Amino acid sequence: MNVTATEVASQPDVWAQALDLADPGRRELAAPGERMLVLGCGTSWFVAESIAQLREGAGLGETDAVCASEYVPRRRYDRVVAVTRSGTSTEVLDALRQVPAGTRRVVVTAVDGRPVDDLSDARLLLDFADEGSVVQTRFPTSVLTLARAAFGADLTRAVEDGFQALRADLPADPADIDHLVFLGTGWTVGLAHEAALKVREAAQAYSESYPAMDFRHGPVAVAGPRSLVWSLGDVPTALDDVARSAGATAYRDALDPLAQLVLVQRFALALAAHRGLDPDTPRLLTRSVVLT
Known part of the structure; x- marks a missing residue:
């Protein structure tokens, strides 16, 4: 078993540890009534998108998500939260340096003693969820576990479903699939983007992701007999028929969305x-993007 697979299999146990941080998570991520911005790059950007949807859905306040490389301090926020596994990504550090004085800066990270610490007013350290792999799996799902708990969700079922996702049959034979499409709605749109990224990173495969109802607005045109259209969360079931009409395989299950992402991984x-690829050494990728 490679390092990435070992870390995928560890997720339900690691999520249980993340729940122990629910109290500091509530203080720094819930912040009722505040306007919040969540930043990240790559996987962490997609996590930020999901957090923003979850926080607004919980009625805690206006929340935006922005790719760190695109951050420009035009809007006023009470709090900026940066998600960064390594604490060294150049774009995240640059974005935090631009945050206006008086705005609380919170960092969610997996490693202690990194440059991002000097740019934050508070830190949520998930060192138990750190990864040896380049491809992120358990860190982002643990961050989302913490955020959901902070926003008032009961994650008991999610942990149980995580174990089930480790035992479940895969939805198709990988030998039969050349193209994957992931669909989400609400906070699972971010999960869909992350799912597609995992396929590109680990398997160098053609994968796409969309808000579910947008699938009919063009993307269905490239679906075919070797496509797998995978729904995450409460995606309308009518889209399964749309996928099948294109000759694709449609898949969904009743697991908690985080557990569904484990099955995607x-x-x-x-x-x-x-x-014939080694996911521990993904092509052209490194653990952290540090620009010179």
Whole structure:
């Protein structure tokens, strides 16, 4: 078993540890009534998108999500939260340096003693969720576990479903799939983007992601017999018929969305193995993007 697969399998246990941080998570992520911005790059940007949807959905206040490289301090926020596994990503550090004085800066990270610490007023350290792999799996899902708990969700079922996702059959034989489309709605749109990224990173495969109802507004045109259209969360079931009409395989299940992402990760690793790739050494990727 490679390092990435080992970390995928560890997720339900790691999520249980993340729940121990629910109190500091509530203080720094809930912040009722504040206007909040959540920043990140790559996987962390998609996590930020999900956090923003979850926080607004919980009625805690206006929340935006922005890719750190695109941050420009035009809007006023009470609090800026940066998600960064390594604490060294150049774009995240640059964005935090631009945050106006008086705005509370919170960092969610996996590593202590990194440059991002000097740019934050508070830190949520998930060092138990750190990863040896380049491809992120358990850190982002642990951050979302913490955020959901901070916003008042009961994650008991999510942890149980996580174990089930580790035992479940894959939705298709990787040998039969060349193209994947992930659909989400609400906070699972961010999960869909992250799912597609995992397939690209680990298996170098053609994958796309969309808000679910947008699938009919063009993306269905490239679906075919070797496509797998995978719904995450409460995606309308009518879209399964749309996928099948294009000759694609449609898949959904009743697991908690975080557990559904675990199954996606397993599929990405199986697809990588079918293609003769090592997910521990993904092409052209490094653990952290540090620009010179």
